């Protein structure tokens with residue numbers, strides 16, 4: 001049985017003081033029994049990671065970065081390394097988010113290199129994949145996501161003993177639009193992705209890898225999405241920076 005996982009992607013929102021306000025509200029609002037059903041992660045902006053981790057020292061909530069660079073260190077102005085994220089308290093990192101692909105020119109080759117770096121550094125990457133609206137309208141959504149998954153996982157190993165990575169299916173047309181994929185649309189893609197994982201890693205391991213859905217998740221649609229067989233939780237953007245909504249989404253896990 002895969003344990004559900006809810007990750008909040010704060011994107012470029014919340015300064016340090018606001019980050020502490022938000023995380024304290026989330027932390028206080030969650031009943032400790034919820035962690036038996038679901039893992040909870042928050043991904044604040046870089047400068048808030050350390051204070052948020054310090055705040056969460058005795059909490060079950062884990063912290064992730066929203067991005068990182070593929071190199072260990074050096075002259076890469078404006079970038080952040082895997083070790084820096086770890087030193088600030090991160091266990092996770094989001095990689096290949098569609099906003100990184102769209103606005104910062106990231107492609108599957110770079111994302112694959114980042115995946116490798118994250119995993120060898122002992123971070124657990126949350127690899128984001130997803131098609132655009134026109135790709136779906138042209139009925140190329142499955143092909144697009146299949147290519148992204150295969151390219152980004154090139155030479156990446158998975159294991160039975162330890163979680164090496166998580167996948168997030170995030171259709172670009174659903175991100176921040178208020179139009180979520182239906183549970184059936186999402187389940188169709190998740191089951192395709194699980195099939196690719198089976199090809200790559202075999203049945204046993206593929207059944208253990210968590211596949212999150214992301215794109216306009218809210219407290220109204222989350223229950224039905226999380227009921228689907230291959231949907232193992234969510235990557236939540238907008239609704240994760242409102243404590244009340246994020247708490248309701250987490251509590252909607254059955």
Ligand code: PGA
Nearest residue numbers: 175176215216236237238
């Ligand atoms: P959204 O964003 O929930 O605001 O649609 C999801 C994401 O981009 O991870």
